[in-house]
Amino acid sequence: MDKHLDTAQVDIAKKVIDGLTSIAQTVVAGFNQRVVADAKAKGVFTSEFAASVKEDAVKAVIAQGTRADCAR
Numbered sequence: 001m002d003k004h005l006d007t008a009q010v011d012i013a014k015k016v017i018d019g020l021t022s023i024a025q026t027v028v029a030g031f032n033q034r035v036v037a038d039a040k041a042k043g044v045f046t047s048e049f050a051a052s053v054k055e056d057a058v059k060a061v062i063a064q065g066t067r068a069d070c071a072r
Contacts, residue, residue, distance in 0.1 A: 016065075020064070020065050023061055023065070027057045027060050027061055028057065031054075031057050035053050036050075
């Protein structure tokens with residue numbers, strides 16, 4: 001953290017990072033449970049499909065982080 005941040009700012013930054021980590025884990029878990037299992041069961045899971053869904057998951061995490069920043 002920047003040496004010019006006070007303790008309260010550092011605590012807030014840590015909470016935001018922890019929140020984004022939690023969101024990322026939730027997105028990944030949802031991806032694994034729903035999309036991957038369904039695609040594999042249907043025999044349509046390809047590397048292109050996986051890359052596309054991963055990109056969507058990353059965008060969702062970034063969007064959640066942006067909304068969290070706007071809420072403050």
